Amino acid sequence: MEVENEYRHVLPVPMYHSEYNIWSVLKNCIGKELSKITMPVVFNEPLSFLQRMAEYMEYAHLLRIASQQEDPMTRMQYVIGFAVSALASNWERLGKPFNPLLGETYELERKEFKIICEQVSHHPPVSAFHAENGDWVFHGSIHPKLKFWGKSVEIQPKGVVTVEFPKLNEAYTWTNVQCCVHNIIVGKLWMEQVGNMEITSFASGHKAQLTFKQAGGNSKDLHRVEGFILDKSKHKLKFVYGKWTEFIKCTDINSYEEYVRDNSTKFSSNSRSKSPNDSPSHTSRKMLQKFNSLKVGSFNKSNSMSTSESVDDASLDLGENSVPKSESTYSIDIPNSITIWQVNPRPAQSSDYYQFTQFAMSLNEIEPKMQDCMCPTDSRLRPDIRKLEQGDIDGAAVEKTRLEEKQRDANKSRKSKKTAEWTPRWFHQGTNPYTKQDDWEYNGDYWKRQYTDPDIF
Template sequence: MEGYLLKWTNYVFGWQRRYFILHDGVLHYCKEKGSSKRGAIHLDISNVFKHPRNPLRFYIDTGCTSVHLKAFTVSEAEDWYWAIRREQSDRTDAPRQNPKEIPISEIISGKIGEMWSVHAQIQAAIDLIPSNMKKHIPGLDKIISLTEQMKIIGSETLGIIEDAEKNHLKLWNEPPEVDIGGVEFDKVQKERVEAGYDIGIDDDAIDFVDAQSHISEKIEEIEVNLLVPNDLMPHRSCLPVLRNPRQKINIWKVIKDSIGLELSRIAVPVYFNEPLSFLQRFSEDLTYSETLVKAATCPDSCMRLAYVACFAVSSYASNENRTMKPFNPLLGETYELQRDGFNLISEQVSHHPPVSAIHVDHEKYWFSGMTQVKTAFKGTYLVVNPSGTFHVGLKPYNDHFVWQKPLSNVHNIIMGKIYLEHYGTVEMSNIATGDKAVIELKKAGWFERPSGEVAGSILDANGVEKYKIYGKYNEGMNIIEPITGDTTVAWKLYPNPDAFEHSYYFSDFALQLNLPPELVPGIAPTDSRLRPDQRALENGDIKFASSEKFRLEEKQRASRKILEETGEIHQPKWFEQRNDEWVYSGGYWEDKAKGCFTGCPDIF
């Protein structure tokens, strides 16, 4: 059995995707399929356990350490767990070593492996500290010195064990000299050497090879190249500081004088925010981007339209329970994202009215759009109207799909549990072929909670229905052939992260959007990751987040006043206006490759 799993590394880098191969009682793993081996877990001396609360997770206890693994689906986790159990049971008839006779080399190598792992984690944490802050941290020099001593001791001990191993090999290869009581001396020696060698350094569960690769892995991930895609960047499974999901906030204080006003003009306290900018929230539309890759492989134009229609619905998949407000982007603020084979750049191109523009490029498709989110309080609920047009192009077929998003309501603003509802009719067309889709997001009744139900029809250029789409925007979408009833899954909701409720209900995709800028090198000085108020909120410092939010807003007002006095108009850096739409004008990735962003506004 083989395939990808997530492997827990440490609290800095979290879960990392690795390719695992189960063969002959050993679970090997490497970074990608076909790449060099990074480690091996010998199941003869290990135990496997299911996680008591998370069905996606299981862990392997080697006696020296625990290796925590996570599958992408519950069925995958079950398959891996039972495959490992079967592999162990198939080998129970093989001779096993008495645990009391485990050689000292195994114990030492295991402990040194742990020490090397700790050293790598400490070094990674130290490297994350900005240079100008290191001198202000008491005792840091001593910590660095001690970690270096750990490394030296580990190296020296490893050398001693290697010398001992050579002696074992020498005894193994020497010819027999005498018989002792009818038993050949070389057989006795072989048994002794075999006992120390078969599960020694080379075959130890999570041994030195794994420990050393663990360190080199950290170095590779820290010393990233300027244009390393974000899907090779560190992966985290929760925010640095967890939030109480049942925290009570008195929203009435804010909205009692704001009924009928545009939300962007209301001074919202920072504790109503989630630690993401709207530009980052905008990028979550690409969470299920693989749906577009599927579309680009279909020769049937109506099937391609069905996939793109399901992709449009997927933009609401991660919205359930996301009732906190993202930070309003500052004028000129940008956000970049490289992952899943695409390059994404977005920019706040206007402040009044607030307009955000986005452009995504992939080998198989492109995606672009703009949104002017118009919001207003209606007493007990909030109406959200995302005005703007969205486009998708499928490069293999020169398709060009166009649509607009429906309305959304935020209910129970005053009393009860706040919840979101997306409803209305979406019409999508393929300009290249004339095919059309009509998608209905069903509105709940007066006393009903939104079900998330979606249904739609895919029509060819002659108005003939070719496919139906159905599902729920909070579960997944399917494509059905009306005559045969054949069903194709367009996308299915990804499992929620472990700390889902305590991390603002962020999806796994959302958790990666605001990684510290030290881990995403080469970003523009206007990138959302550099916002100090947003970063402070993510780190749980509400007081500093509030003061920084106020400072940034005042700085923006001062800049706008200067523009008004001089008669100048703000010109976006990466987008330009064409026929009432904002389109990408190019140049961002070229400047990033040069490592030089010039002419960017000072907004932070």
């Protein structure tokens, strides 16, 4: 883990808490492609999406630990830890990062990693990244697709991410789960990560099938993640569980089965439904039946070992526009578990600073050593983000508009001159060798620091 003391602890000034209601903007946008909507800068946080992507790296030490393990299953455990930990900084972060400008870049070099990100396409918005540290490589691209449903916004981070351990000739890939922002019209905004994540190891054939549960009114499931590690013949090897906001643990299948048998009450949907069938032993039996009938080959909804019997009837219980609370009394702690990942606590001042983590606080800092070698397209040099960070909201808005117009003009003149389309400088389009999906490949040149600067700011 980083010695974070070296870096900035807070932003220059606390955030401005606006009274502005997001619905007043979005009600005119139903059905529109959200990436094309200009949102008032008061909804922004002073980071670009490229910087937000670099937040995946906060727990990069897990990749180092993974690369040091002898056994492929243990490596998989730490890769799972890394994949889930990468989402933790999203908790309560409801500010909108700035859309990166075409050609914008962001670099970050720390003890455990260095990463380079580039905005490789504007419409549709695609951000590519490549991180490494000798023993591992982590790369991918993200094309966030926002769907606006009225009461909620659904964000699908399209694109595949890959971890490679070159010395071991091993690669893992997965796709990030959906993110859902609730209470757009009324109530307090809140966010959850939902869906299935399948992490595949191409060398061993191991797979991790994880389910990020929908709170859907059942507060017990809020932020919960659980699933299994399977070998190549779909045999369950380990049970993995936790919350993407807090921790990930791992235990063996026997301990898990025993725990389900002995703790049926914890696994039942609590006292809400009072049907005669809901006696603990009945629930326990049902849970085991369900467990035994799990079809692990195909990855469908019923594949996840639900810790609640029914989410549907539970949803009646929650006030429509409230935020589900995590039940602190409810904790699964299965014997023989090991903790793979544990979240760093948020800094005390976090709520005055866009709910930033300590790591996020440092991302827009221009460190002294960067002064004379920084790439001229680096997000840290964006004047609109800098102004928002300094609390100058009007100034930020002016700069944001200017930059967006400048980008539009550059686009137009490229089109009229019939010069070639924009080509990204550090990535080129290719095919992911493992999944065969479209992907962006790093050309390896960024850190040579020979920058020809397109003037984008």
